Amino acid sequence: xxxxxxxxxxxxxxxxxxxxxxxxxxxxxxxxxxxxxxxxxx
Amino acid sequence: xxxxxxxxxxxxxxxxxxxxxxxxxxxxxxxxxxxxxxxxxxxxxxxxxxxxxxxxxxxxxxxxxxxxxxxxxxxxxxxxxxxxxxxxxxxxxxxxxxxxxxxxxxxxxxxxxxxxxxxxxxxxxxxxxxxxxxxxxxxxxxxxxxxxxxxxxxxxxxxxxxxxxxxxxxxxxxxxxxxxxxxxxxxxxxxxxxxxxxxxxxxxxxxxxxxxxxxxxxxxxxxxxxxxxxxxxxxxxxxxxxxxxxxxxxxxxxxxxxxxxxxxxxxxxxxxxxxxxxxxxxxxxxxxxxxxxxxxxxxxxxxxxxxxxxxxxxxxxxxxxxxxxxxxxxxxxxxxxxxxxxxxxxxxxxxxxxxxxxxxxxxxxxxxxxxxxxxxxxxxxxxxxxxxxxxxxxxxxxxxxxxxxxxxxxxxxxxxxxxxxxxxxxxxxxxxxxxxxxxxxxxxxxxxxxxxxxxxxxxxxxxxxxxxxxxxxxxxxxxxxxxxxxxxxxxxxxxxxxxxxxxxxxxxxxxxxxxxxxxxxxxxxxxxxxxxxxxxxxxxxxxxxxxxxxxxxxxxxxxxxxxxxxxxxxxxxxxxxxxxxxx
Numbered sequence: 001x002x003x004x005x006x007x008x009x010x011x012x013x014x015x016x017x018x019x020x021x022x023x024x025x026x027x028x029x030x031x032x033x034x035x036x037x038x039x040x041x042x
Numbered sequence: 043x044x045x046x047x048x049x050x051x052x053x054x055x056x057x058x059x060x061x062x063x064x065x066x067x068x069x070x071x072x073x074x075x076x077x078x079x080x081x082x083x084x085x086x087x088x089x090x091x092x093x094x095x096x097x098x099x100x101x102x103x104x105x106x107x108x109x110x111x112x113x114x115x116x117x118x119x120x121x122x123x124x125x126x127x128x129x130x131x132x133x134x135x136x137x138x139x140x141x142x143x144x145x146x147x148x149x150x151x152x153x154x155x156x157x158x159x160x161x162x163x164x165x166x167x168x169x170x171x172x173x174x175x176x177x178x179x180x181x182x183x184x185x186x187x188x189x190x191x192x193x194x195x196x197x198x199x200x201x202x203x204x205x206x207x208x209x210x211x212x213x214x215x216x217x218x219x220x221x222x223x224x225x226x227x228x229x230x231x232x233x234x235x236x237x238x239x240x241x242x243x244x245x246x247x248x249x250x251x252x253x254x255x256x257x258x259x260x261x262x263x264x265x266x267x268x269x270x271x272x273x274x275x276x277x278x279x280x281x282x283x284x285x286x287x288x289x290x291x292x293x294x295x296x297x298x299x300x301x302x303x304x305x306x307x308x309x310x311x312x313x314x315x316x317x318x319x320x321x322x323x324x325x326x327x328x329x330x331x332x333x334x335x336x337x338x339x340x341x342x343x344x345x346x347x348x349x350x351x352x353x354x355x356x357x358x359x360x361x362x363x364x365x366x367x368x369x370x371x372x373x374x375x376x377x378x379x380x381x382x383x384x385x386x387x388x389x390x391x392x393x394x395x396x397x398x399x400x401x402x403x404x405x406x407x408x409x410x411x412x413x414x415x416x417x418x419x420x421x422x423x424x425x426x427x428x429x430x431x432x433x434x435x436x437x438x439x440x441x442x443x444x445x446x447x448x449x450x451x452x453x454x455x456x457x458x459x460x461x462x463x464x465x466x467x468x469x470x471x472x473x474x475x476x477x478x479x480x481x482x483x484x485x486x487x488x489x490x491x492x493x494x495x496x497x498x499x500x501x502x503x504x505x506x507x508x509x510x511x512x513x514x515x516x517x518x519x520x521x522x523x524x525x526x527x528x529x530x531x532x533x534x535x536x537x538x539x540x541x542x543x544x545x546x547x548x549x550x551x552x553x554x555x556x557x558x559x560x561x562x563x564x565x566x567x568x569x570x571x572x573x574x575x576x577x578x579x580x581x582x583x584x585x586x587x588x589x590x591x592x593x594x595x596x597x598x599x600x601x602x603x604x605x606x607x608x609x610x611x612x613x614x615x616x617x618x619x620x621x622x623x624x625x
Contacts, residue, residue, distance in 0.1 A: 023126065024124075027124070
């Protein structure tokens with residue numbers, strides 16, 4: 001087994017924000033669609 | 043079921059198993075057996091993740107859930123995309139950097155051996171028990187509708203999975219999952235289209251959606267629990283309490299389920315193995331994004347199919363009890379007269395409901411808002427009466443067949459398939475259920491085998507054997523876990539309490555496991571012993587909550603996780619104060 005990694009060196013944040021924002025946008029769009037469906041066809 | 047159905051059912055299953063086994067037959071080391079040849083593209087990873095999560099019960103039970111309860115179950119998945127992003131940012135790069143085989147290997151690198159073994163052990167208990175349930179639930183339903191003994195369906199599904207999982211390992215699991223999910227979703231969508239085609243002539247898609255909406259089926263956003271009347275008089279605390287005890291609402295979906303999905307997708311080897319087989323870090327992350335993007339629409343489609351079938355049952359009489367085999371058993375057991383009496387009342391209620399449904403359809407087509415509201419109200423009242431009759435019939439069945447499982451939600455969709463869909467499609471839909479059971483069980487067995495091989499056998503028992511030896515050990519562990527799951531599935535039929543216990547086992551352990559991983563990622567100064575003790579304290583706390591409080595199970599995930607992180611931080615603080623050099 002390799003030696004324990006220094007916890008300070010463990011990477012925490014990745015650099016991929018564009019895709020993450022797009023996914024959040026898709027989630028918000030889906031939620032808005034569901035709100036519309038819930039309210040419109042009540 | 044006729045010859046065509048059997049041909050489609052057998053042909054689909056055998057060809058997928060045979061292709062998967064043949065295509066992945068050359069496995070030479072434990073590494074390729076566990077991770078594949080690291081050639082998976084993002085869409086393959088995404089499909090594999092979705093197929094592992096969606097078990098047969100997803101496709102059996104979810105349409106029935108929509109028929110009974112509307113689409114509010116969808117809210118449970120709202121936290122999933124958020125969890126996918128957190129996992130992509132924090133966990134996946136670390137697993138890649140350290141080139142681990144299993145998620146638990148990382149814990150030894152970050153903490154120590156005992157923390158790794160404890161977490162791997164918690165996973166093996168949790169996933170080992172749930173593999174039995176993954177097999178039991180569809181085996182029971184399929185054995186009932188096919189008229190086969192439970193043992194036969196259990197052994198059949200188990201053996202089919204063993205064939206390709208033992209032979210091809212993770213590559214075979216991922217390859218077959220692609221074909222399985224394609225057949226599963228294709229079959230479900232076809233069933234939905236056919237259900238729609240069987241609605242009365244002249245009823246358009248919009249009309250169908252309008253009818254379902256009038257009957258409250260599109261309850262996808264619940265800020266307060268569905269059916270909670272007179273909310274204006276409730277205090278804020280009463281409203282919070284109502285939300286906390288309600289199973290599906292927007293708050294539990296967006297907050298509590300994030301913890302559950304973080305734990306499931308980030309620390310459960312059955313999912314971690316899916317994206318560790320990726321071609322690169324980017325492909326793995328994209329695979330998770332793919333799952334985050336498509337999971338909610340996929341559940342939406344399955345629930346929507348249930349809604350269409352529920353509209354179909356407005357114009358075609360549904361049975362009073364959907365598990366017809368159990369009903370016949372009760373009739374033979376001396377309750378025939380009572381059940382017949384209830385069925386007569388049920389028929390007359392349905393006659394009224396059918397008329398009201400006709401009026402509702404007409405009002406919708408004429409855009410008559412008042413008529414629509416009135417007809418919908420009438421149908422809802424009749425549905426309450428129908429439910430009372432259904433409840434009474436269930437009680438009669440319980441009297442005739444003591445200990446019988448009278449929850450018939452899992453049979454609702456299959457009843458429609460078997461009685462209203464054309465031959466060939468019936469065989470396809472039964473294949474859908476078998477394939478869904480196989481795809482999630484294969485993912486679980488593969489993960490159980492790799493965790494046993496890597497975290498227990500290779501690390502603790504036999505560290506210096508040949509590559510061939512470890513490969514063969516991995517295969518034997520797969521067989522052993524499959525046999526254990528089959529035995530468990532057969533025993534589960536005799537012990538109802540066992541199933542209930544297993545259903546909450548996930549929540550009992552997931553919080554602690556997630557807490558250990560989040561401590562590893564975010565509390566950088568915490569060391570092994572502190573997190574190990576904290577995990578034991580957290581597990582004791584969760585078990586205390588289970589035995590001595592009425593808290594909802596979903597909250598155990600948050601409690602377990604929070605206790606691990608808090609206690610680990612406190613212990614670490616005092617240890618550092620006592621030994622300032624040891625930081």
